[in-house]
Amino acid sequence: MERPANSRLLGIDFGGTKMAIGVGDTDGRLLVSERLPTNAEQGAQQALTRALDRARDLAEQTGGTIVAAGIASPGIVHDDGIELAPNVPGWERLRLADAVRAHLNVAHVRVVNDLKAAAHAELRLGALRDADPGLVVGLGTGVAAAVTVNGEVLPGRHGASGEIAYGLTDLSWPPRLEPMLEATFSGRALDELAQRLGVDGRA
Numbered sequence: 001m002e003r004p005a006n007s008r009l010l011g012i013d014f015g016g017t018k019m020a021i022g023v024g025d026t027d028g029r030l031l032v033s034e035r036l037p038t039n040a041e042q043g044a045q046q047a048l049t050r051a052l053d054r055a056r057d058l059a060e061q062t063g064g065t066i067v068a069a070g071i072a073s074p075g076i077v078h079d080d081g082i083e084l085a086p087n088v089p090g091w092e093r094l095r096l097a098d099a100v101r102a103h104l105n106v107a108h109v110r111v112v113n114d115l116k117a118a119a120h121a122e123l124r125l126g127a128l129r130d131a132d133p134g135l136v137v138g139l140g141t142g143v144a145a146a147v148t149v150n151g152e153v154l155p156g157r158h159g160a161s162g163e164i165a166y167g168l169t170d171l172s173w174p175p176r177l178e179p180m181l182e183a184t185f186s187g188r189a190l191d192e193l194a195q196r197l198g199v200d201g202r203a
Contacts, residue, residue, distance in 0.1 A: 008064035010055050010104070013072040013114060016040050016087030016141025017188075019051045023058045023066070031062045040141075044090035052103040068108035069100050072117040074142060076159045084163055087141045114138065115162055119146035119153045143186040 008031070013020040015038060022033040036054060038047050059066045073096055075085030085091040096111045112120075119128065119136045128134035134148035145162040147154045154161045165182035183189060194200065 006062070006064035007067040008059045008062060010059065010066045010069040010106070011072075012051055012055060012069070013117075014038070014047070014051070014088075015074065015114070019047065021051060021055050021058060023055065023062055023064070025064070026067075031064075032058050034058060038088060040088040044088050044094055047088060048094065048096075048099060049103075052100065056104060066104055066106050069104065069106050069110070070117070071096055071100060071109065071111040072114040073111055074114055074144070076163065077111050077113055078159075084160070084165075113144075113146075113159075113162075115144045115146040116153050116155070119148050123148055123151060123153070139185070139187040139190065141186065141188050142182050 007026050009024045009026060009028075011022045011024070017038055017040070019036045019038055020033065021036065022030050024030045034054060036050060040047070055066070055069075073082060073085065073091075074087065075092065076083040077096065079097070080095060082092050082094060082096070097109045100106060100109045100111075115136055115138045118138065119134070122128040122134070122136055128136070128148055132148070132150060136146045136148075138144050142165050145164050147161055156162070165180065165186070167181040169179045169181055169184055
């Protein structure tokens with residue numbers, strides 16, 4: 001099938017705090033990008049709809065048509081939902097690939113975990129090109145990691161490798177659900193600590 005003239009590639013990185021949207025050409029050049037607040041407290045559907053509407057607008061600004069989309073999401077991505085993505089209410093019930101196909105009329109859509117997507121990019125273009133094994137750690141609304149071995153990103157038996165947010169951070173017995181690593185070491189937790197200490201967390 002012949003590609004439309006001015007074909008565009010879409011990338012969206014969904015997070016608990018922000019959504020990053022980029023539209024590029026088929027040579028991989030980024031043409032336009034934008035960040036939107038997730039507004040997580042308002043639920044998953046509004047975040048998804050706003051991001052996809054804006055993605056369509058950005059593609060139209062470039063005079064092109066989206067022919068393929070790559071989506072990065074927190075949690076463990078399945079065809080029928082997403083596990084371990086509690087920071088946006090309702091996110092775990094989304095069928096992201098289906099939603100993107102339907103909303104943007106795009107046949108080619110790939111949805112992967114956000115840190116695993118970052119690790120793939122680092123293996124191909126960045127700091128992990130000569131590193132084996134490699135590790136990518138993300139401190140955002142939550143905290144997660146991705147591990148690479150022999151130039152491949154490890155998925156884990158159930159797709160959950162690198163999901164370290166729920167690791168316990170003390171030695172109490174029997175173990176408690178709190179404190180978890182995400183509660184003490186995520187980007188959100190560090191911002192809250194900076195506020196309590198009265199320092200600028202951006203410094």
